[in-house]
Amino acid sequence: MPPSAFVGRQQQLDLLLSDAARASGGESRAVLLCGDAGIGKSRLLEEYLERTPMRHSALGGCLELGAEGIAFAPFTALLRQLVRVVGEGGETAGGELARLVPGLGPVRENTDDNGRARLFEAVLTFLEESALPGGLSLVIEDLHWSDASTRDLLVFLLRNLDSVPVHLVVSVRSDDLHRTHPLRRVLPELERLPRVRRVDLEPLSRNAVAEQATALRGAALDPAALELLVERSGGNPLFVESFLAAPDGGSVPDGPRELLMRRVEPLAAVTRKVLGLASMAGDRVDHGLLAEVAEASGIGEDDLDEALREAVDAQVLRATDTGYVFRHALLAEAVKGDLLPGQRVRAHRRYAQALAGGVPGLPRAEAVAQLAHHAYAAHDHPRALTAAWEAAGLARDTSAYPEHLELLERLLELWELVPDAGERLGFPYGELLLEVCRAAQIAGSMRRAVEHATEALADLDPGTEPELAARLLVARGLAFKELGRLDALDDLRAAAALLPEGHPERAAVSASTGAVLMMQGGTTEAEKVTRAAIEEARACGDRASEADALITLGSLLDSTGSEEALDLLREGIRIARDMGQDQVELRGLNNLGSGHNYRFEYEEWLVCAEEALARCVELGVFRSQGVMYVNGVVSALAALGRFAEARERLSTNPASDDLAGGRRQALIAQLAALEGDWETSRRALAEFARLLPWDTTTTVEYMSDHYTRLLLLLYGPQEQLAEAARRALEGERDFGLLSQTRFSVSGLSTTASVVWRLRRRNGPGDRELAGELAGVLLEVLAGEDWPGAPVGEMTRHACLGFLEEDPARALEHWELALSLSERARGIFRGECLYGAFWAVLESGAADRARELLGQAEALLAELGTHDIRQLSGEMRAALAETSKVLPAGLTPREAEVLVEVAKGLSNREVGERLFISAKTVSVHVTNLMGKLGVNNRTAAVARARELGLG
Template identity: 35%
Template structure:
C-alpha cells in the first residue's frame, strides 16, 4: 500500500482557525470565552482542533476531555475527569486541593484517587459537598488561569452525560473573569430532537460570550488542493471529478477516496466500503485487533489493550504498528485512537455476535481488575450488557448507580437505576445482590430523577412502585409522600389527600418519617390557604415531635410553616416568629433555605420591599453555593424579582429573571417567574407581548391556581388587570372568580392588590352592565363582597396603599378620595407604578370638578412620576388623557392624535431593537429573550411604527443613532 500524508493537510479552514485564535486572544486578555464547534462526521473538527493546539504558545495550558460512547448511559463526568486529572497532574495534587479550599471534599468525591485512603465508591457525600462540586471545578480552572492562559477542549459533545453538560453550563455562566477558553465540539447529525445538547445549543445562541460555528464542506477548488497536498503531486481528470462528486466536500472522505485512487482502479461504491477500505487491506491479526479496539471505544489506553489482547506483547505491537501505518489507528500519548469515529463504527458493525460477546467479556473482566479509586462500574455494566450476561451486569449497574450518586451525577444515577430495574427479573436473588429491595431501588431511582428535574418520569416510577406495594408494606407511607411531593412540584392537585393517607399509616407520633410527612402536609395546607387551622395544628405537632426526637432541622421547618400561617392570618407569631425559625435552623442549609423563602415572601406581602430583596438575595447566594439554584434558588429569585419590580429596579430584576430562566428552573417555579414577568410587561405598557406570554403560559397557570392560594390570587389579579387594560371587560369579569369564589378569607397581602383591580372592573361594569350580562343587584353584591374583603384586611400593613385606592375607585370622581389615594401611593409600602396611576386619576377627578389648573399640575406630576419609574402603560394613558383634555405636558402643546406611538421605546423594545441591529431574525430574538418568535414579531412591528421607519435596516440605522445618544 502506498503511503501518503494522511491527516497532515488542512485546507479551507483558515477562517475557522482565525476565529478560534481570536477567541483565544480575548481569553488571554482576561475575558473567558467559549467556542462551540459543530459539523457533520468527517468534516474536520478534530483536525482543526489539533492544528489549533499545535499553534499554542508555551504560555497556554491545554486540557482535553473526550466524551465516551457507552450507548444509552454515558459515563458520568468522563470528559471532566480527564480534564481535571491532567490539570491536577500539572499543578500537583496538594496545590490543586489547596486551590479549591472548601471544595476539597467535592473534588475528592469526583477524583477519589486524590484521597490517600480512597476506597470503593458509592458512599456518597453530604448535600453541602455535592453543592460545592461545580464551584470547585470553576475555582480550580480560575487557579490554573492565574498561572497560564487555559484552554479546555471537550470533544464529541453528542455523547456527553447530562451531569457534565450541566457543569459546562455552570462554567460558562460563572467564569466572568480569567484567562479561560472553553472549546466544545459535536457532531451535528447526532444531536436530534430531544437530545440534551439540542437545548444547550439553543441557550448558546443567546449568550454573547459564546461563539458558535459549524464547519462547511470544501468547495471544488479546496477539494482539488487537498487532493494534491495529500498525494504531493498535481491531480485532475475524470478520476479527480469522481473524488469530488463522491466525497461531496467532506475532508475525511476525500482522504479515503484519494487513497483509493492510488491503489485501486475503481473507487469504493458504498460508504461502508470506503470506511473499511484501509481495514480490509490489513492482515487478519491486525483486523482482529481493530475489532477488539472498536468494542473498547474510540480511544483506549495501551495498558488496557494489553490486558484484553489474547496474544503476546510482541504480537500486539506488530499488529498495532500495522494499523497505525495504515492510517486506521493513531497514537496519542499512551493511548490508541481511531483516526476517525466513523471507521470505528463501521468496524464495530462488522463484528460477529459471538466475537462481540467475547470481546465485551474481556473488557468487563479487565475493568473489574482496576483499582477501587478509579470508578469504572459504568464501563463494567456496559460491557457485561454487551456480553449478554445479566447476572454480572446487574451488580455492576447497581454499583455504577451508587458511584454516579457519589459524584452527584444524578441524571446518570437515574439512568443506571432504571437499567438495574430492567435487569431485576433476569437475576437470581436481586435483592441480596443489590443490598436493597425492588421498592427501595424504585424509590431511590425516582429520587435521582427528581434531582435531575425529570419529575414526570419520577412520578410514573413512584406510581409503579405503589402499584407493587402491599397495603401493609412499611415503605408505603414514604412512597405516598414522594407521590405527593412530585404532584406539588408539577403543580397538580391531590397531594393533601395522599399525605393524610400516609399519616394514617404512621401511628408512632415520634417517628422521623411521620414528622416529615406532617411537615409536608402542613406545607400543602398552608399553600392551599383553606384549612389554615389544621395547617397550624399539624405544624405545631410536628415541631413538638421533632424537638422530642432531637431534629432541630425539622423543628425549624415546622415552625416556619406555622409562622407563615400565623402571619397570613394576622395572628401573633408571624414575622416575629421567624427569629425562632432561624435559631432552630442553626446554619442547617436546607432549613435555612426554607427560612429565606418564607420570611422574604412575608416581608414582600407586608410591603417591606428592601428587606424582602435583602433576605431573598441572601438566600439565593446560599442556594447557588449548595447547587440548588434550579429549585430553592428559583423560588428565592422570584421572591427577589417581585419586590425589585415594586421598587422600580426593573433592569436588576430583568437580569435576575434571565439568569434564573437559563438555570433550568423546574416547571412550577418557572410559572412563578413568568407571572412576575408578565405583570411587569403590563406595567411597562407591553400589552401585546403580555397577552402572547400569558397565552403560552395560561394552561400551566390554571393548573397551579386550582390548589395554591398565592397563585390563584396573584395570577388571577394579573389576568384581570391585563384584560382590563386590553379593553376586554367580559374576560376581566370572568377572571374575578379567583377572588370572589375563594372558599375562605384570602391572605390580605395577596388579596388587597386584587381587590383594587376588582373595583376597577366593577366600576367599568356599572358603566356598561350589558357587556358582562349581570344585573344591578349582582353588581351591588359584588361591590359589597369587595368592601367586606377590604374591611377584613384593614389591619394588614399594605392596606394604607390599596384601601384608599379601592375606595377612590368605588367613589367615582371624588377629589378627596383620590387625594387620599395619592397619599397612600406615596407610602413606602406602595409599588412605584401606583404613584403615577393615582396622580392620573386625581387629575381626572380635578378636571371633572372644573379645576383645570389643578388637574394640569396633577397631570404633570403623574407624567414626571411615570417617566421616573419607566411606567410605559401610564405614560400612554397620561398622553391619551392629555390629548382628550387639551392639557399640555411640560409646557409643550397638547399631544396630537397618534402621539402615543411616538413615545420613547420601552426597555424591552430597546432590547429587541438592539438585536435587530445585530441582524437576528424574529426567531433568534425570541430565543435570546425567552419569548416566542410571534411576540418578537409584535415588538418589531411596534418599533417600526414608533420610529416611523419601514424596514429593519432603517430601524438598525436608527438604533445606531439611539446608542450614540445614550
C-alpha cells in the same frame, strides 16, 4: 500514508483563533463546531489547539457508553489536565473537584440538596482561576454522546463564565441529532447565549479535495480521477482519505462502513482481531484493559504490540498517554459493525471479566461504568446488576443525578432477569422502587417519580408493609406537589394514617402536608397540621422537620401581620442553619422577606434578600442558586422605588437554569410595564413562556405573568378593558387566578379598577362583563382566609372602593386604604390616591381632590413610572374639567344624573345608564333639586333645560 492534510478549513481556523484572541482580552467566548461525521472537526481542533493564543489548553471528549456512561467524562479529562499544569485550586474548589478528579483531597459527603450546585460552582471557580494569567482554551469533543450531567454543567458554565479569558470550543456531530436527541433542545438554548456562536463545517470544495489528494498522494490527480473522487467522497475529508487508501481507488463501496473498512482490510489477521476487540470499548481504550482482553482472546503480549504498531502506522489507531484512540469514531463503528454477533458477545464477556478482576491504573468510576456496560451487553445479568448498583452509587456521589436515575432504572430491568437480585443487593424490590422514585425527584423528573411510586404501590400490601407504603406515598405526594397537583394531599394524608403515633417519620409527613395545604390555599387546616408537626418533631427530636414546619407556620401567619409569624420564621431559620439544612434556611430567609413585604417594611425585606444572597456565597452556590434570590433583592428594590438599582442587579447576575431565567424574565416584564417600555415587557413575557411552558409549569409561576399582562392592557398604548376583564375571568376559571389570594393579592386592586373603568365607559357589553368580574372579586374578598396584614387590608379596602357604587361609601374604603398605603410605593399608593380622588370628586370636594392630585404628582416625581404618570394625568384632566363652573353648584355626578332625568328616565333607568344603584340616584336627585330650588322632578327637568343640561 502521510498524516492527514489540513485543507479547506483556513477560514474556520482563523475564526476560532480570532474568537480566542477576543476572549484573551477578558471576555469569555464559546464556539459550537457542528458538522457531519468525518467532515474534519477533530482535525480543525488539532490545528486550533496548536495555535491558540491562550497560555493553557485542555481537551476532553464524551464517551459513547449508553445508560452506564461516565458522568462528566469530558470535564473529568479537562480538569485532570489542568490540575497537572496549574495546580489544585482553592480549598473549597479542591474538595468539590475531588468528586471528578480523585486524589485532590477528601470528598465531602453529599448530605443535602446543594451537592450538585457546589460542584458546578467549584468547576466554574477553578476554570476562572486557571484562566489567569494568560487565558485558557478548552475543547470538548463529541457532545452528541454527552450525558445529561455534562450537558447541564456545560450550559451552567456558558451562562456564568463572564469576564475571564476562557475560550470554549465544543464539537457536535450534527448528522447524529435525530428528532428525539436531547441536544436538539439544548443547542438552540446555547446559541441564544450572547457570547456563543455556531460554526458549521460544510463539505470541501473541488479545489480543497484536489489539494487534499495532492498532499496525501504526493502528486496531483488527473482531472477525471479528481472528478470521480469529488463525486464519490461528497467532499467529506475522511471519505477522501479512505478512497485514496485503496491501491487503485477500487470499486464504489456499498456505504460508508465498507469504504472505511478498506483501510483495515489489508492489515494482518491478528491486527484486525485486535482492532475488533478495541472497537468494543468504543472509539478509545485503555492499554492495560485491552491487553487483558487480548490475552483472554489468545493474543500474547508480543503479538499485541506488533498488531498495535501496525494499526498505528496505518493510521487506524492513534496512541495516547494511557491507550489508543481510533483515527475517527466512524472507523471504530465500522470495525465494530464488521464483527459477527457472537464475536461481539464474546468480546463484551472478556471485557467484563477483565474489569471485574481489576485493571491497574483505570479509575474506579470508569472501570465500574464499563463493567456495567459490557456485562449487560454480554447478557451476564448478575454481574451487570451488581455493577450497575455500584455505578449508580458513584453517580450519586458525584451529583450526577440524571445518570444515577438511569442506572437505577436499568436495575429495575435487570431485577426481572436475576432471580436472586434481592439477595445479591441486600434489599427488596420495593426498596429499589422507593430509591428510584426519590432519585427521579432529585433529578427533577417528577412524572417519572410518580410512575415508579404508583407501580410500587400497586404491588404492595400496606397492611403488611405500612412503613414502605408510607414512604412511597410521601415520595409520590412530594412529586405531585412539585407538579402542582391536588393528589399530593391525598397521598400525604394516607401516609400519615399508616404511621403510628410517635413514629419518627410522622413529623416529616405532617410538615410536608402543611406545606402542601398552604400552597393550595387551605390556611386553617394547614395551620392546624403544621402546629401538630412542630409538636411531633419536638417530641421525637426531628430538628430538621421542626425547622421546616416552623418556617411553613410562619409563612402561613405572615399574611395576618402578627409578630408571631416573624418570630416563627426567625426560629426556623436559626434551627435550619444549626442543622445544616441549607435549603430550608434559604426558604426561611426568602419567606421572612415576604413577611416584611406584607407589612410594607421594604427596607427589612431588602435586608433579608441580601442575607439570603450572602448565605448562597458562603455555601458555595451563589451562581447556581443565588440568582433565584437576586430576584428577591430586585423586587425589594422596586418596591422601594429604586428602579435603576433593580435593573442593574437584573443585568449583572445571569440566570442559571430555566426556572431562574423564567422568573427573571417575569420581573423584567413587570418592571418594563410599570415604566412604560411595552416592547421590552412583551419580549420578556414571550421569553418567560418559552422558558417555562404552561403545560409543564406550576400555576403559581404564572401569577406574575397574568398581572403583568393586566398592566399592559390597562396602561399600554391602547386601553383594552374588556380583554383585561376576560383574561381575569378565564384565569380564575382555569386555575384560581383571583381566589389564590396568597399569591395574587397584589394584583386584585388593579383587577377591581377594571370593573370601575368598565362601569364608567358603559359601552356595549361592559355592564355584563363588569358585573361578572365584580361578583367574583366580592366573593374572593369575603373569603375567611383573606390576608389581615397591612397589604391585605389595604388591598381589600382598595378593591371595595373600586367596586362600591355609592361615592360616600366608596370614600370610606378609600380613606382606610390611603392610611394603610402611606408606607407603600408605586402602584399600590398610586391606585389608592387615584380611587380616593374620584370618590372625593364625585362628592363635590374639589379642594380635597386637588390635595390628592398633589400627592399623586409628588409620587410621580419620586418614581417616574408610567402607571403613576397615567393615573395622575387622568386626575389632572378630570380636575380641569371640574373647574369649569357648573350651574347652581352642581357636582359633575349630579349634572350627569340631571341630564338623564331630563330624558324622562326613572331612577332605576338612570342607575343602569350610569352604572350606579337606584338608591344612589335618588340621593343625587334629592341633592340637585335642593340646589336648583325645585321640589319635584318635572320642575327639575324644566330647570335643567333652562340651564342647557336637558
